[in-house]
Amino acid sequence: MPSPTINLADVKGIWRPVYARRQALHATADAIILAAWRADLHGIGLAPAVAAWRQATGETVDPATQRRRQAAAAAVLGTLSARSWRRTRAALALAAKRAHRAGWAAGHAIVTQDNADDTDFEEPADSPYRIGSPDMTDHTADATAASVLTAALRAGANRAGRAMADSEEDPEGEAEGILGDGLDLELASDVAVSAAYGAGMLSAYLGAGAQAVVWMTAGDARVCNLCQDNETDSPYSLLGAPSLPAHARCRCCLAPA
Ligand SMILES: [Zn+2]
Structure with missing residues (x-):
């Protein structure tokens, strides 16, 4: 069996459209989710959080930095938790569903198409959920969105x-700037999109009756030890394989053994 490494610098055959589509999937998901986040965040106003934090720590005392930061974080979380994040939640659920379908389409192409053939493949038509099907259930998508949002908030x-506690001049502005950059949401949604993608891939392999999978790393100097070990320990049974992603921004893939 050839080495499972993909070598992203020179992607060949079926892996070319698989990776092109995966990259586009993440870019679209990031854009949709961040736009929803910024709309949901609009007019948040952290002034009450600053006030709550100042009250909690006391303006005249000089508490340890850690305690100041924790109190500020708790106050911000209080303000954030009072919002519904309806758009962000919906964007996350949609991104997870799309990722699952994209993973399924890639997995389906990998098991049905000649692997040396690098022509693009189609996304599946809508289908009711069952084991091996392209679609993620609404329940799973909503649960994914809720857990991503909780982690990101x-x-x-x-x-x-931390920014609030460390800022002398403008604690409110600094903290709002941090939330506005959406970095935490971006990382959390990257993990969720990859996980849904991996689940979709496995679903396609299960549906096609595959017995085992191998973990494929990107084959360059950036591959971490965790992912390298996953590749070295391959193959795995379909249900016993480590789940994608191994970490945020993981570029690995699962392939039928
Ligand atoms: Zn990886």
């Missing part, structure tokens, strides 16, 4: 709280 509040 907590991480965002921590960073914003």
